[in-house]
Amino acid sequence: MANIPHIELNDGRLIPQLGYGVFKVPAEETERAVSEALEVGYRHIDTAAIYGNERGVGAAIAASGIARDELFITTKLWNDRHDGDQPDAAVSESLDKLGLDAVDLYLVHWPTPAKDNFVHAWEKMIGIRDRGLARSIGVSNHLVEHLEKIVAATDVVPAVNQIELHPAYQQRDITAWAQSHGTVIESWGPLGQGKYDLFDAAPVVAAAEATGKSPAQVVLRWHLQKGYVVFPKSVRRARLEENIDLFDVELTAEQMAAIDAMDPGDGSGRVGAHPTELN
Template sequence: MSASVPTLTLRTGFTIPQIGLGVYKVPAEQTADVVLTALEAGYRHVDTATLYRNEKAVGEGIRRSGVPREELFVTTKVWDDDHGYDSTLAAFDRSLDLLGLDYLDLYLIHWPVPSRDRYVETWHALERLAADGRVRSIGVSNFHAHHLERLSAESESVPAVNQIETHPWLPQHEDRAYGETHGIVTEAWSPLARGRVLGDETLGRLAAKHGVSAAQIVIRWHLQLGNVVIPKSVTPARIRENLDVFGFELDFEDLAAIAELETGERTGSDPDDH
C-alpha cells in the first residue's frame, strides 16, 4: 500500500486508504489506462459501480499494473434495478466476474431508493456476502441518518461506510455526525462538486497561501475532516496532483473560511427523492 496515503480502520477491522480513485463517468475505453496511471502514481484504492459500466476495464487496469491484490482496496456498488435479496446476490456475482477478482474489499448499496422500499432486504443480501467471506466490508451510499436508523433497527449489522455527496458547499454535518457516533466512516463522492467549487475565490486564496491548487485544498479539507475521498480525473497530471496533499496542513483560519462556503447545494439527487 502506498506509504504516503493514510488509512482508516473500518468497524470490520479492515483498513481503507483515505484517498481513492473514482471512475464515475470515465468511459470504459479509457478506464483501464486511468486505473493503471493511478496505481503507478501510488493509489491503492479504486471505486467503481455497476452503474458506471466500467468494472471490466477497472479489472483490466488492476491486472496490467501488477500490483498484488492484497495491496488493493476495490469497491463496487449494487444498482437500484437489482434491489432485493436474490437479485443483489446475482448482481454481486456479475460485478465480481467483470472485475476478475476473487473477493471485494467493499460492496455498497448505491442508493436507498425509498420509493421501492427494498433496501433493507438488499442489505440482508450484503450481510450474507460478508458472512460468506466474499466481501470484506459492506456499506451504503447516499443514505441519510434516518435510512441508517432503519437498517440498524431491522438488521444484525451496521454499515462500515456511508458514501455520500460531500464538498465545501455540502459538508453533510448531520450524516457525518451520525456516522461518527455509530462507527460508520464517511466517504465523499463528488468531493470537488464535479469541479464547480474550484473557481471559488476563497479556495483560490487558500491555494495561493499554501502554494497548491484549489483541488488540493479541498482534498486536504476532506482528509482533515476524517473523510475518505475519491476524486475523479482522467488527466495523469491531475491524478498525481490529487494524491500530493501531504506537504501542507490547513489551519484553524483556513478551515473556518471553508466552513463559510456552505450553501447546501447538491450536484446530484437528494437520497429521499432519488
C-alpha cells in the same frame, strides 16, 4: 510514491483515505486510466456496476502486477438489484467482471426508498460479507432515516456511507450520525463536479495562496483533514499526480473553519440527485 494514510473501519479493516474514482470514465478508457492511477501510486479504486467499466478496472488490476492485498477495490449494488436473490447475482457478476474472488468494500448504491426494499438489500449484503465475497459492506447516499432503519432491523452498522459532500454541501446531520456510530464517510463529488465556482471562493483562494497548492488540492486536503475518504476522478495523468500530492501540507484551523463556513446550511449547494428522488 505518496504515503497515503489509512482509516480503520468499524469492522477492524483498513481503508486508504485517498483513492481513484471511475465515475463517468468511459469503458474504453478505463483500463488505461486505472493503470495510470496505479502507476502514480493510487491503491484504492472505486467503481460501480452502473458505471459500466468494471471490466476495465479488472483488466488494469490484472495487468498491474500489484499484489492483491495491496489494493482496495470498491464496487456497488445498483438500484434494480435489491429484491429477492438479486444482490447475490449482482455481486457475482461484478466479481466476474473485476476478475476477483472478493471486493474489499461492497456498497448499496442508493436506498430507493419509494421501493421500500433497502432493508432487504442490506440483509443480503450481510450475507455477501459473511460468505467472504465482500470483506466490508456499506451504503451510499443513505440519509439518517435510512441508516437508522437498516441498523434497527439488523444490528449491523455500515462500515462506510458514501455521500455527496463538498464545501457547499456538507450534510452535517449524516456526518454527525456517522461519527457517533463509527461509520466512515466517503465524499463523492468532492470538488462539486465543477457545478459551482468552488475554486474562486475566497476561503479556497486564500488557502491556496498561503500553502502554494492549487485550489483543487486545498479542497481535497480539507476533506482529508475532516477525516473523510475521498477519490477524485480524472483521466489526465497530470491531474492524477496533482490530486495525490496532498501530504506535504496541512491547513490551519482558521483555513479549515473558513471552508467549513461555505455551506449555507439550507441544502441549496447540492449538485447531484437527492436520495429520496432517485428510485
